[in-house]
Amino acid sequence: MKFLRRSRRRVPDYDPDSPDPVLLTAVAAGETDALEILHRRHAPWLRARLRYRCSDSDQLDAALQETFLAVWRNAGSFRPRPGDTDAGAWLWTIAIRQLISQLRKRANRWIAESEPEPYETIGDASAEDTVLLNIEHGPLGTALHELSPELRSALKATVLDGLTVREAAEILQIPEGTVKTRVMRAKARLREALTT
């Protein structure tokens, strides 16, 4: 069925410089070459970023492969915001969740994997996210520096990586309640630092 549906979809013209949405449309139409371009474009930074969250390179590569397989299967579900020519954020939400699912597999190998939920672009970048874009240059940078590593990683998982509390708990391997309190404390500290 999938095969038939794919072959009927129109393949857009694309080349190595095409924007992500065009390539994703081509991937949705079954073009492996378009997937290769996306892979070349995004796999290196996704891998570098995942490496800051998992030191096991086998799991990391497995997560990355699953990420692009998910892209291959779900490319059609990518809905860019008007004018957005970049799928980086969307890819990251897939990649980080694939990493969590890899870690989960390692932890409970005997538990059957549940169907992953469909991937959606995260809505508008949160206010914190926008501020974070410039942390090195603003007072927030200093404030972050002063946070304890535990608070920082909780903030990183929830704010920067856009994970839910539950997912953050999994990747940080701490209870959900702890995640919540750490995030609250971290935010309070930052607010404090920014207002004083």
Added chain:
Amino acid sequence: MSWHLDQDQLHRYANHTADDVTAMSVEAHLTHCAHCRDRLPTDDAWLESSWADLRDIVDRPRLGPVERLLGVMGVREGTAKLLAATPALYRAWLIATVVVLIAALTLAHEVPRGTLLFSFTAPIVPLIGVALAYGRGVDPAHTLTSVTPWAGYPLLLMRTCAVLVPALLLCTVAAILMPSSATLYEAVFWLLPALAMVAGCLTLSRWMHLSLAGGIVAVGWVLTVGIMALEGVDPLLLFSSTAQGCWAIALTLLTVAIVLRVRTA
């Protein structure tokens, strides 16, 4: 994006030596900045092998149902491919077989002594399939396959298996559906002659085209049955227990001959 990461930041980030806060900053930036992502140092060898792994999965041709079934049954992937790829005439033979067996069944249930048709066609059904399985003329890609390491007996025997399994299955099903089918003998009396004739055809193929060899054996069978009927001898004697013994001996001898030939060829 109004500003970009400098080379040093990118380098430290890529080498996993950036501190926590810098890493967070770089990441927040990279998520939205294609320009800096492109400048991130890349391990090309890793990228290439990672893509090769991925392509191996996304660019795999879809398997046909037969090939998938064979895979589930534990047949090696390459062997399954060889078994599933059959010459153009295979399907025609399969359809003809089904039609003939249905006709034989109908006849057996409707006409007195109608089972005779089945008795004398069942033994040559596998033979005809084998005769159409290999060689110039019946296999469109024969000119390509005939000069591969698998050409000759290995491929011929592979194709023979691909024919025998469905042929024997169909004939057995038909035999079981026969009105008189009560004993084991009545279900499988045709089996030994059928196998012996296939073996005969394979042996003859050493000297001639496989289809010709199959034709000769089939004509021999039809003539024998015809002559026996004309001479007033009951052709069913061909399935008597004495005859079954002879078929078994013939099958053994021919199989040995084929094995020897395969070993030395």
Added chain:
Amino acid sequence: MSGVEGASGVSARGLVRTYGTRRALDGIDLDLGPGVTGLLGRNGAGKTTLMRCLSTDLEISDGELRVLDRSPERSTERTEIRRNMGYLPQNPSFYPHFTAFGLLDYMAVLKDLGGRRERHEEVRRALRRVDLYDRRHSRIRRLSGGMRQRLGLATALLGDPRLLLLDEPTVGLDPEQRIRFRDLVSELAVRSTVVLSTHQIEDVAALCRRVVCLDGGRIIFDGSPGELVDRARGRVWEQDTRPEEGVTSWRLADGRHRVLLPVGAPAPEPAPPGRVAVEPSLEDAYLLLTGAVGGGR
């Protein structure tokens, strides 16, 4: 294994192949090494029979033949030859319901090219080489004649063979694809022995360091294209009038006639009007060669 790796050639002594009483090959002596060798000859001259003998498809009737330093008559050695040889038969036909990828994959299994992953890589490489990668998942029945020809070429290229036998490989290719084909073959010929049986003299002129001409199952010329052309020098003219019967000639676009004077025949006197000796092409030389032996027109 090492023997095959090292030896890439063909060596034949007194090779004979008969069909009934007809001798399709009648005493062929031939040694071939790396590089492209063009096999020329009219239809029925024995080109395809020779190719099929070299490819181990046909058994030889008499004489001696070694391919890749192995004897095709012994089964284990024959298998070894087949592992290291690529053969594109004349007018190859395929299973039309297969995809291009599927067919090559099937052929790769028959050629023992390793496990699935390795095999698929090889299939992709072959498809890229003949520029069919984009059509790899198309069914063969949907491919054009030229594409099928290239698909046949791809089957021959599988496994990077030491010996490549190509029977009429450029039939159905458009000029652009022919250029690509030439490029590919000359690249392969650096390491491999390539035998090209063809009617396309331009391909021979462009590709071959050596030309072997067959007629009536015998070799009538074996040398470089330059040597073949030398033989025709001084025997090719252009003139205003059509020459008398018995001389190969054809009318050119400008109304003049190109005349090939058979070897040994005296030039007609007095010279016909407008006669100019011209530089012979390989085609002229080939026509003169086969014309001279076959009795001419």
